[in-house]
Amino acid sequence: MKIKILNLILAEVAVFIAVSVAETSPLAIFIPTKFLYLIAVLPPVFLLLGRNPFDFPLFVVLMAIASAKVLANSEIFYSLLDALYYLGFRSLSENLNSMFLAYKSNLNLSTLSALVVLFCVAQIAWNIEDKLRELKLEIGYPLAVLGIVAFAIYLFYPLVLSIQAYGFPLLFLGLIGVALIMVATYLLAST
């Protein structure tokens, strides 16, 4: 029950964050964002149905709402607008372009990070509860560790990403480097 309540709280916080982001995104032009708060009803409903209050479908909906700004920076989106323009929907294409262009290069990495971190915490807590009960272990310690790890990731991950080299985050370059070393080692060992 503790985990259900925790996940309910996490879900509600995630809904609040996602809708707050939506208010400042191009989505606000199309939908009255106040109505988006109705999504907050979903977690208690899931809870009453005996499901995880912060379920994957809810996460997808929240990510869709929060990532409206993402479209403003998406080359694919602009290519679709070009396609519309070419197909004859010129005014629609131009309108959409002018709306989204205003939000270009306005990154919301920390908001998306918060949503993903909250969802990960909810998923881990939900999945380990039964297993810990089987092992006759208190859930307190793992939850405390989970909280600390989640907070550290939320705090430091965007910072780590901001360290760049040759125009790419140093973290990704490092990961690519490690992967290449492993592939090279495997190839050398197998020949």
Next chain:
Amino acid sequence: MKVRKVTRSLVSVALFLLGWGIITTSYELIAVSAIPLLFLAIPYHVSTQVDYAKLSGGDHIGEELEAEIKLKAIGFGILKVMHELPDHFELVEGANAVAAFVLGRADVIIRYRARPMRRGHYRLDRIILEIEHPFLAWKKVDELRVDLELDVKQKLRKITKVETLRGVARSPMPDVDISKIGVPGTDFREIRDYVAGDPMKFVNWKATARRGKLMVNQYEVEGKKAVWIFLDANPYMTFGKSVRNYLECGIEIANALAYYFISRGHKVGLYVIGHGIILYPDVGKRQFKRISEELMRTEVGEESVDHAFENCKKLLAIYKPLIILITRPEYSKPSRFVSEAMKAKILVQVIALKGAVEGDEFALTLFEILRRSAFKSLRRANLIEWDIEKPVRQLMAKVVR
């Protein structure tokens, strides 16, 4: 490899975000797709060492043993510890597996009571360690060794009564018989020809002078008649439950009989049919210990009773013991064994074990006919039919022909 639910869930989220990010060419979505993997990448390690391991009791079947093992753990993660118990151990109290969340240092204590249900030599030296990721995403399996061993013996069921019938001797019980070989006593038996190895002090000089060849006095030897227990350990003896089957019952009977005869001063020998293990007849508590330990180690093997007889034919001719054959005659067919022994004037007592047989009425009748025909061929030997579920205390109270 089975993927844990939490791992599958986080990897799915990562892939979903990565896919979405690639489709929309969004740097942000690709960047956040690594977050679920960061939760999985939390390093974990727990190193453990045994502080102490104690074991007390459990020397006999059904006797409770108490085990206590203390481990010292250092590291980070969830530690699952299991002291591996053999199949024939029944947990009575506590648990032989515990789990602990280790953050820094932790003491893990396994404390339980168990009951061995089968005799044997058991090595209880294996501790299985499972070191789990703090969020139960992965695990590493390791093991520790402790110096714990246990010898579980048959509980000694003391036979209180062995029937001896008055009148015509039906039972060959050797309580009053004298030994064939042993230390010569002072009771004179006869004068006989000298054979190489006879002590010179036994030479009867008067008889030698009279006969013109060396003659020696023969004295009655001290001690009682030897008893040689033949225990059948062929595969058909293991039918039934692993903790109580024909072999286990046979071992219990052999152990009890060995104690019974040794405590009355007889020489007792053992032959385990199946492995050709021979313990020559001897007296005393040491011999009982040897027999008991051999019985404790007895496992199934393959050997015919006839082969067993051939193996120790010469020794049987010297000792002329009472042979007690514990078997299932319907399978072992010991008629040749019995007739050969009788020919060599060796008495044979067959303990035919019987147990509950399942099947339809026709099959049961057929089985009973086969049993009876096997018994008929053993009519020259003394035959005791014994139900393996019965207590051994009353063994031999009933003699059947």
